[in-house]
Amino acid sequence: MLTNLKTRQETLPHNKKEGLSFIKKEYMLEGLFCANCAGKIVQEIKELPVVYDATLNLSTGRLIVFLKKQADFEAGLLISQVQEIADRIEPGLTVKPSGQNENQNRTNKAGETSTLKNKITSENEGKHQSYDLLLISGILLFALTLYFDYRGFDFVPFGIPLLYSVAYLLVGRSVLKLTIYNIGKRNFFDENFLMTVATLGAFGVGEFAEGVSVMLFYKIGEYLQERAVKRSRRSIKEMMDLKPDYANLIREGKIVQVSPEQVKPGDKIIIKPGERIPLDGRVIKGKSRLDTSSLTGESVTRAINKGDKVLAGAINKNSVLTVEVIKEYRESTVSRILNLVEEASNRKAATEKFITKFARYYTPAVVGIAAFISLIPPLIFPGSSFSNWLYRGLVFLVISCPCALVISIPLGYFAGIGRASRDGILVKGGNYLEGLANITRVIFDKTGTLSRGVFRVQEVSATGNYTGEKLLKLAATAEYYSHHPVADSIKEAYGKEPDLVNIEGYNEIPGQGIEATINGKEILLGNKTLMEREKVIGFKEASGEGSIVYVAVNKDYAGYIIISDELKSDSKKAIRSLKKLGIEDITMFTGDREKTAAAVSKRLGLDNYEASLLPGDKVAKLEEVLNGTYHGRVAFVGDGINDAPVLARADIGIAMGGLGSDAAVEAADVVIMTDEPSKLGKAIFIARRTRSIVWQNIVMSLGIKFLILVAGLFGLATMWAAVFADVGVALLAVLNSIRVLTLKK
Structure with missing residues (x-):
């Protein structure tokens, strides 16, 4: 699956397939x-001798480090090196192993915290304070000092410049x-x-107030950037709260x-009212209602009864449920979703990659131009x-700082992914969000x-000697071993348990139907x-809206069964919304x-439509x-089970209702976590x-x-004016970026 391969390669060392051995370690940067x-920070970590590759996710603060081999690895030394790098680049960060004391904390009651966690939090707060x-x-x-300078006070020679210098050091120390x-x-x-060259230069030409103000506004900008990032990551952080704390194991x-x-x-586990379901399972006792809003974006609770499947991450609202677990935690729905969310910001859009390269060459260029402006004209x-x-x-130096682009563009895509997640739309990265924006043709599975x-x-x-009831019984018996939706509908319509002793042979023919032997008779059911x-004698093609299953006994035509599939209530709304968005072609x-x-x-x-497709x-x-x-961009929308190869091949693969489907989460680029095509x-x-x-910015x-x-x-x-620029x-660019979070449609 092409898309799936691309996705995995973006989050692993690029030449891992060459046979090299790696050890994966995860840390959190608070x-x-x-x-x-x-x-x-990532770039410096990559330069450490023991490290082969590293990725850092801004949305979660999770650092993944790939180490070259076991002999080079010392846990305490590596984490201290990472902490040292973090302290130099961004004072106030705390580095700790991912999941530290996690298992212990999960078994604690709500509100309890470990001593180590309190210590780390206290130290982190101390650094920030x-x-x-x-x-x-x-x-x-x-x-x-501004007041003294304006009033003309100068207590000692060089007093005002000295005060400006102290203020400058306090503000711009980091x-x-x-x-x-x-x-x-x-x-x-x-x-x-x-910033350093520009502000020290301002001091050099006697513009002390302007030098301090540039540094001050730069630090204020950093602070407001932090606030903006906190706000934009809130939606994704809410999704990260899906992670269950514990399981009540019987x-x-x-x-x-x-x-x-x-x-x-x-x-078997017990889920009490108010608790989050920790693992995927099936209800074996009890009935209740589940809040799935954090998974699907739906505000209405779902009724759950004995025999129904429940997904990890949902919240039990009413009654006690006894659930039999059907998947390990690492394979559960919530675990897969959390992994996708954590990895999303590592997959950058083309615009983000361009700006990163642009800034790499842009900054040296403007430094050179600034040096030219400062040195050459006085000589000429x-x-x-x-x-x-x-x-x-x-x-010129102050104006040319590329902060607005470097900060706002990744933040814009980050906010877009967070906004979509609030509506139960999981986008695997900025590259897929950008691809989704360029879609001009949509192909739906039905x-x-x-x-x-x-x-x-x-x-x-x-026809012939068969009655409708006898034909339905014969078809239900022949379809007994099939799990196809058409077979299930026939068995449901018959409503009785067939005699399995009479079934002497069964063979499924992909894309055509089945052949079975019942009481010595050869039964054919299919299209x-x-x-x-099979050259069935007396066969005549029937008419009617729906899928038609023809029945033959010993190559003699016996009749047909018409089965239809109900359209979803919002399918028409989905098509109308796509046409309003200017999608050029919608095909089924x-x-x-x-x-x-x-x-x-x-x-x-x-x-358009294409029929009779295997x-x-x-x-x-x-x-x-x-x-x-x-030549436009094509999206394919499928249910994520039988359509995985098509989802992977399309420019953008979109899985509908793929919340419980491994194929959907793996193959698709976008997962709509409900059954609503209108999303x-x-x-x-x-x-x-x-x-x-992003382009406005x-x-x-x-x-x-x-x-x-100019x-x-x-x-x-x-x-x-340079400070404003x-x-x-x-x-302005950061504030414009977080507007994505308030989008309404």
């Missing part, structure tokens, strides 16, 4: 909110430390370097609280003031996607192709015969579309608005910067 800092205290002290001293460290690593061109007649990882398939133009041109070069996938017998027509292939792929497909297509208002035919038809004259329109709407906001940031750069070049822009534009 207090991380800076996208730019996250990239720097100390850091904040320095910043607040710097702000107060700067305000006081920036200066990081700049010195980066210079030592020969990494000159980043926003910290730009062991030797007693209930024991254990971690979900300790429970095995076949074990007679009477030019060196300090005047130096000031212009410093203004059964289970546009229709309910629940078949009902509508008509039984017998027109099967009847014609179905295994139904031509007449049924045509009727469904007409009722829904589809543009599962393999769907892939072939999609290949024709992708390799033909049509596809909402997903495309969110993707397009996200793309629009690009145009706004570059446009304003260019205008003020003004600064001619001496028309001051350092204050840097910090102000960055804040």
